[in-house]
Amino acid sequence: MFPWRLLCACVALIVLSGCDVPNAEITGKVTYEKVPHSDISHGLEYNKSFASPVRGVEVQLIEDGTIIETDITDAQGQYKFIKKMDTFVKIRVRAELSNVTGDGDNNAWQVRVVDNTNDSALYTMETNTFEVKRESMSINLHAASGWQGEQGYTSTRAAAPFHILDKVYDIFLKLDAIGDVQLPALTINWSPNNIPQFGDVTIGEIGTSYYQNGQIFLLGAEDVDTDEYDQHVIIHEWGHFFEDKVARSDSIGGPHAGGDYLDMRVAFGEGFGNAWSAMITDQPTYQDSFDQNQATGFSIEIEDNDVINPGWFSEGSVQSLLYDIYDEASDGQDFINLGLKPIVDILTGQQKDTPAMTSIFTFMTFMKENNPSFVNDFNNLLQAQNITTDVDIWGTNATNNGSLTEALPVYLDLAVGDVIRVCTSTSQGADGNKLANHRFIKLNAPVDGSYTLTLTPSRDNDIDGYIFTNGEAVAANDDAGIEPAVINANLAQGISIADVIGYNAEGTAVAAVCFDAEFQMN
The missing domain is CATH 2.60.120.380 (Jelly Rolls)
Incomplete structure (x- = not known):
């Protein structure tokens, strides 16, 4: 018996219609170049880069300029299309995560990474046009970092938007695991032109990485400060988006650093952002790279209970408290392991509706109310941060005045x-x-x-x-x-x-x- 392809060809010699062109399966894997941090300098180590899957993004099959089919990459970055052979197509990957209506047990979300210095154009990666002429084809796409050793960045920094998206994808995985958290659309603005100078954001003068009004802006200034590989920074800023759009933030923002005596709203917001980045990554050492070749940086030990100037006005105290409540490790004072859900429940529930300003006082009041069996453990953590254990939402019994x-x-x-x-x-x-x-x-x-x-x-x-x-x-x-x-x-x-x-x-x-x-x- 003839194979189907040969039989069809023979029939076609006699009857010039009615024979379908066979289908081809186009599969592939989408990856990006991930650049890790040094545990010593906390700068980027390009010589240790590796390929990491691009997860949850839309892949488009395009024929004659028309999108004819789409797929979403899986946890390994893989996609698949079925296409008739003897056609010419190309494949495009969009720097966008989208699950707008929610899918099964998953929450709804939509995130796009755009270039704020190029009319907010969405970042994409695509192949050249190729002919589909085999039943099984493998077409892989890889976004390179653009780094060429001593020469620095010499080509398109294609990996940057996909690493940014991948860190947001990590957040979605954590949220999907704890229940219903519906999210509005988010735009993340990144460009190699984004510099630490305040001015016109359309030419990259963003000043610093920050969140505002449903958008995140991230630095990309080579040899000065780039944040596209600083996962803690990305997730920290997403935390501000979460507070603003899903929970509640009364923070007024502004400059802040470890050891500062802050307005309690700012202390809670920044401490939460730092703790959130450690919760999502399960890496309590916050790392931020900058300077020549992005080779140096700084770190913050989120779990450190020995913070500078502890108190209800300290972001260090807030981040230590929140992370200790979340994590599994026992570090001498922390015997609590509640995970993410009770924290998210308070942020999106009681704290969202409190008559008081959001602070460590409101958060810990509700944490104690919701978890009475851990009150003694909570008190130990509060005491270690020089915060009153007899807490209410108003900080009524606070005694630490920060020398004021x-x-x-x-x-x-x-x-x-x-x-x-x-x-x-x-x-x-x-x-x-x-x-x-x-x-x-x-x-x-x-x-x-x-x-x-x-x-x-x-x-x-x-x-x-x-x-x-x-x-x-x-x-x-x-x-x-x-x-x-x-x-x-x-x-x-x-x-x-x-x-x-x-x-x-x-x-x-x-x-x-x-x-x-x-x-x-x-």
């Missing part, structure tokens, strides 16, 4: 008809995000209604005030000037929070000020 009398109490109480004296401080820095740059006032509204908060400085200073209800801004007065700041707000019965900061008379620099705060019902 103005830092405590964390919240000042203000009832209708009362006037209280409030002072801010710049002794721990004047960036606007340091300890006691802002003071928090609990406004106790007895009924739903219209209220007025009046902030009167004792000398020629500019006062800005913002009122929040359950984390949502409801009123503000941030006009420049030395007159009293008057804020009118419709408030629901219960507690709202006034966040107040002082400036010099010109409103150009954060200043230590004292003022009277008066709360009235209209």
Whole structure:
């Protein structure tokens, strides 16, 4: 008996129609060049690079400029197409993860890596056009780093967007394992032109790697600071996206470093970002490469309990607490291993709706409520960080003032008809995000209604005030000037929070000020 292909050919000699062209199976693997960090210098080690699979991305089969079929790479980076032979096609890989509707037990997500210096064009990788003329074809695609030793980057840094995506894919795997966490679309902006200079982001002047308004921007400046292989940085910034879009973040951002006495909202947000990167990678040594040839860098020991200036205002204390709650290792004080789910549950649940500002106080209050059998262990961790163990969302019993009398109490109480004296401080820095740059006032509204908060400085200073209800801004007065700041707000019965900061008379620099705060019902 003739094989099917030969039989078909014979029939075709007699009848010129009705014989189908055989199909070909096109398979392949998509990989990128992964560049690891040195455990000594914490810079990149290009000589130890290796091929890593590109997982979960869309692969397109294109014929005559038209996408005729798509597939998603599996955990090994593999794809497969069935195509009739004797045609000309090419294969394109998109730097995009997409599961918009969710698939089975998986959550919904969509992430794209684009070039912010090229009209936000999506990064892609594709083959040349080739002829399909065999029943079985293997077409592999590899995104190289572009690094050529002493010559530096001499060709397209094709691997960069795919490594960035791969770290986000790691996050999705962890989230899918713990349940329902639906995510909005995210755009990640990376370019070799992204430099540590603030200005026009469309030409790469992004200043630093950061998250803002549903987008992440990552540095790519060769011999200065590149972040495309710094997995902890990528995942840290994704953590800010998660807080903003799925959970809640009250952080005001700004400059920060280990050992800083920070505004408690910033301390929690940055500490969470660092801890999150360690949880996702299960690598508690945070590494960030930079400088000539990306050969040097710095590291942060996330699990280290011996942090500089521990306290509720320390990102180091926050990251140590959160990671110790998550991880399996016992390091002398940590006998807890709760994993990711209880942490995510609090961030997307109780902390999202708390009337207090997000801080280690809110998080640990809910952690204790949800896990009462571990209260003694939590207290040991808190004590090690010089944070009160008798914790509530308001930090009511806090005693560590970070050497600033103005830092405590964390919240000042203000009832209708009362006037209280409030002072801010710049002794721990004047960036606007340091300890006691802002003071928090609990406004106790007895009924739903219209209220007025009046902030009167004792000398020629500019006062800005913002009122929040359950984390949502409801009123503000941030006009420049030395007159009293008057804020009118419709408030629901219960507690709202006034966040107040002082400036010099010109409103150009954060200043230590004292003022009277008066709360009235209209």
